[in-house]
Amino acid sequence: GQQLNQSPQSMFIQEGEDVSMNCTSSSIFNTWLWYKQEPGEGPVLLIALYKAGELTSNGRLTAQFGITRKDSFLNISASIPSDVGIYFCAGTTGANSKLTFGKGITLSVRP
Amino acid sequence: DTGVSQDPRHKITKRGQNVTFRCDPISEHNRLYWYRQTLGQGPEFLTYFQNEAQLEKSRLLSDRFSAERPKGSFSTLEIQRTEQGDSAMYLCASTPGPLYGDNEQFFGPGTRLTVL
Numbered sequence: 001g002q003q004l005n006q007s008p009q010s011m012f013i014q015e016g017e018d019v020s021m022n023c024t025s026s027s028i029f030n031t032w033l034w035y036k037q038e039p040g041e042g043p044v045l046l047i048a049l050y051k052a053g054e055l056t057s058n059g060r061l062t063a064q065f066g067i068t069r070k071d072s073f074l075n076i077s078a079s080i081p082s083d084v085g086i087y088f089c090a091g092t093t094g095a096n097s098k099l100t101f102g103k104g105i106t107l108s109v110r111p
Numbered sequence: 112d113t114g115v116s117q118d119p120r121h122k123i124t125k126r127g128q129n130v131t132f133r134c135d136p137i138s139e140h141n142r143l144y145w146y147r148q149t150l151g152q153g154p155e156f157l158t159y160f161q162n163e164a165q166l167e168k169s170r171l172l173s174d175r176f177s178a179e180r181p182k183g184s185f186s187t188l189e190i191q192r193t194e195q196g197d198s199a200m201y202l203c204a205s206t207p208g209p210l211y212g213d214n215e216q217f218f219g220p221g222t223r224l225t226v227l
Contacts, residue, residue: 004153031214042115042202042218043154088153092214098144098167099204099216101153 004089006102015111017079023089023102024071032065032072033099035088043088047074079109113137115219117203123225124193131189132222134203141208143186144216145178147171148200154218160186161208193226200224 005024013019023032031050035043047058049065049072056063062075072089086106090099116135124130136143142161146154157176158168162183172178175193180186190197200223204216
């Protein structure tokens, strides 16, 4: 079945640093989404991408839809302590169809 | 609050008991999804509804699981004869529907199920 690969499993950065995460797949996806999840809560949508090559920003977050449609990247600039959480990539192959998620990357930010 | 809501937030039950969870989607969202998330994993798709019609079910949804959305608004997910392997976070999400052409799914806070 389809799988999204996220690595490493954990990242540790210093407050103020930038961090990049990527997500890869062996299959083509039509939509890429990035979510953040905090303990005991549901995932919160950060950015949605709909076209190959698309670059979208949401505050300090920037995400890109890879040209091959098999990958996506999320960048967080000038990290702050509240950026701590698990970041998931997700993709879908059709309009309003089920999401396939990666395993997530746990981000820790040292003050 | 106009987001997706789920009830209860936590449920502890004994093996063999039946449990039912409720999800209220964002108002006027036509599509409603159920996912299951275990520790250290991303959410996995279980099933989804377009209004009251259940359009797709995952192989993860065994015969002990049943989901309904009788009036096309809230949905319920029932697990019969619970097993310890059913322990997970059950997440609900909604989107406006196919007429809007987007795939942005908005999630509720989840129901954490623990089967003893």
